[in-house]
Amino acid sequence: MTRSRRAYRDADGHRVEGTWRHVFVRNADTYYLADLVIYADGALDTGTGGLTDLTGLAALLRSGRVATTVTDGARASAHHLAQWRFAEATGAIDAGTLLAEVADEIDRLNDRPDxxxxxxxxxxxxxxxxxxxxxxxxxxxxxxxxxxxxxxxxxxxxxxxxxxxxxxxxxxxxxxxxxxxxxxxxxxxxxxxxxxxxxxxxxxxxxxRIPPDGPERPGTAPLTVYQGRQDHPDNGVLQNGYPAILTIDGTTYPTLTHAYWALATADPAWRDRIAAAPDTYDVVELAEQAPRRPGWPAARLAVMTQLLRTKFAQHPSMARTLLATGDARIIYTALGSDYWTASGPQSSNWIGRLLEVVRSELAALDAGIPLPAAGGAELSDSR
Incomplete structure (x- = not known):
């Protein structure tokens, strides 16, 4: 089955989901092991040049260009991996079966019954x-x-x-x-x-039946947080750049963004300049110039986690807004960081994921459920 083999293509700025399976593409007397990529919109990439559809695949099967049966003694090739000749070759499916399987995959990609x-x-x-x-x-x-x-x-x-x-x-x-x-x-x-x-x-x-540990999938629709945009008042407080004064070891920061980038450098002068920056755009520009702490890439996730905890602990009304998102997956979008945001197909969306973690901790506190002690060092702003 191919349903667990994911693929996609970009079409007019939209992501079209897909999957793939192996086929043989015949060129002269050689059979090449290739990937037949199947997309939700019915487009197929057979590896023979360009996209086609089920009708086109049927024609390729009739012509033998895409093959489900092979001939004893014929040459075969798996690109850059191996070459061999067939002996006692048997096919698992015929052309009609392959077409039916591909049609089923298109249905499944569209959440339709196959x-x-x-x-x-x-x-x-x-x-x-x-x-x-x-x-x-x-x-x-x-x-x-x-x-x-x-x-x-x-x-x-x-x-x-x-x-x-x-x-x-x-x-x-x-x-x-x-x-x-x-x-x-x-x-x-x-x-x-x-x-x-x-x-x-x-x-x-x-x-x-309700699983003993609770629902296995979110019951609330995904929530998108648009960093930098103020036309979403319901979730604006979830933005790192939202005005929310944080006090850390006696130092105050206008936003979480200010605090994060100030803590990213060990130079006191740069930290003061970042903390005093008039807006988050200036913060980022200054942070790009400031020397980074040794080991910062490995530590930044822990720092962001603690800052998010601090923000919602010091601003109960914002914590209530976060709790009100239920169990929704939080998609945090912004420009400039695939690591922290959901800005592209390769993005990690770490801020969105950490918001979900902090929300879960707040829910435990709200329900009176004790959490195990971390047992580690707390965030320090020592100079």
């Missing part, structure tokens, strides 16, 4: 109205699942797809499976229906 999902939807329709037409629709959709995947569509290692295959087979016909080689009876149909009803009951119980 062929297996559509088959299970047909089962639900049959359970609600057990007509022959609805049963035949189950059969039709099951046969639309790529053949080599008609084993664990139910995700049940014990039953495999037995109940599904029985339901898809007419009474009096033989189940088309080496594992279930029986003539289907009315009793077998009834048992298959009972299997699906029990399965739905277990799923319903699982859906309402």
């Amino acid at each position: 062929s297996t999902g559509r088959c299970l939807q047909a089962v639900q329709a049959y359970l609600a109205d057990a007509t022959e037409d609805n049963r035949l629709r189950v059969r039709e959709r099951y046969l639309a699942v790529p053949e080599h995947l008609r084993v664990y569509a139910l995700g049940d290692m014990d039953h495999r797809d037995g109940p599904l295959k029985i339901l898809a087979t007419a009474i009096g016909d033989t189940v088309e499976d080496y594992y279930y080689d029986d003539v289907v009876t009315p009793e077998m149909h009834a048992e298959a229906v009972e299997y699906f009803r029990d399965r739905d009951l277990h799923q319903a119980r699982a859906d309402v």
